Amino acid sequence: xxxxxxxxxxxxxTKRVVAVFxxxxxxxxxxxxxxxxxxxxxxxxxxxxxxxxxxxxxxxxYIIYESRAICRYIAEKYADQGTPxxxxxxxxxxxxxxxxxxxxxxxxxxxSKAAYEAVFKPNLGLVTDKxxxxxxxxQLEQKLDVYEQILSKQKYLAGDELTLxxxxxxxxGALLPAVGSNAIQERPNVARWFNSLTERPSWKAVKDGIVVxx
Numbered sequence: 001x002x003x004x005x006x007x008x009x010x011x012x013x014t015k016r017v018v019a020v021f022x023x024x025x026x027x028x029x030x031x032x033x034x035x036x037x038x039x040x041x042x043x044x045x046x047x048x049x050x051x052x053x054x055x056x057x058x059x060x061x062y063i064i065y066e067s068r069a070i071c072r073y074i075a076e077k078y079a080d081q082g083t084p085x086x087x088x089x090x091x092x093x094x095x096x097x098x099x100x101x102x103x104x105x106x107x108x109x110x111x112s113k114a115a116y117e118a119v120f121k122p123n124l125g126l127v128t129d130k131x132x133x134x135x136x137x138x139q140l141e142q143k144l145d146v147y148e149q150i151l152s153k154q155k156y157l158a159g160d161e162l163t164l165x166x167x168x169x170x171x172x173g174a175l176l177p178a179v180g181s182n183a184i185q186e187r188p189n190v191a192r193w194f195n196s197l198t199e200r201p202s203w204k205a206v207k208d209g210i211v212v213x214x
Contacts, residue, residue, distance in 0.1 A: 003028045005070075006048070007055025008035055009210040012112075012171035013067035014055045018210050019167060020071040022202035024082035032212050068100070071164050085164045092159065099158035099165035107147075110140035111172035111179075118179040137181045144183050144190055151189035155196075169194065170203050 005021070005028050007014030021028050033039045033054055041052045049056040049065045056065035057073070064073055075086040087093045114136040118128050150157065156166050173194055176184060185191045197203060 001060040003074075004031060004058040005029070005055050006031045006033060006045070006058065007210075008033050008040070009212060011054050012115075012175070013053075014210060015206045016067045016168060016171050017055055017057070017070050017074075018206045019170060019200075019202040020074050020085065020164065022205055023085060023167070023200075024074055024078045026074060026078050026082070030210060030212060032210075068104075068164075068168060071168070075164055083162065085162065085167070087158075087161070087163065092161075095158045096163045096165055099156075099163065100168065102157060103165055103168045106143040107140070107169055108172060110136045110143065111176060114140065114179045114181070115172055115175040119175055133179065137179065137183065140181070141183045144187055147190050147193075148187040151193045156193065166193070166197055167203075170197055170207075174198060174203075174207060 003026065005014070005017060007017070007030070009032050018030070033045065039045060040049075040054055046052050048058070048063050051065075053065070055067065055070065056063060057070045059073075064070055072086065079086065079088070087096050114133050117136070118133045121128050147157075154160050156162050158165050173184060176182075183190075184194050198207070
């Protein structure tokens, strides 16, 4: 049975999952949700995703949500095809989990909030609080200074092999220029690393939105 992903074509978290589907060369059916119609808050949707957020995955009745959890599930279920993204060696797996934690605790917490404030709020008719954006970007820059140190010694965040932890950065990292931040490109090793991710065909295929085919 083909896996079904339910999400928004423009959602950052949905893009994160679809990029991993493409890396792993896994066929899937995409069911788009329209935020403007409140479809993510409809009872039928919230029965599957009780927080009313996108995306969620339906694998023949097995429901899983949270984009990073879905990515891990795909990477492990289809470990033998496409790009290896999830280590099996214990020590390598430990470094992967460390890198995945870094992304959530030291990158996403600032980048996603800055993107909401500077990019998403205006689209909702709300006013951006520039002081909030400036504070978040300043904190992110301090974290990226540490990224610069780490990436001066290795190609990727968990070592010299690409993992999910790297790909997790893409949706919000790609929005930083729209936020008004050039923090990634100002750090040569961070720029080298992130540019290698944005050049991957999987990201190029989803960066402008997920194309829904009939």
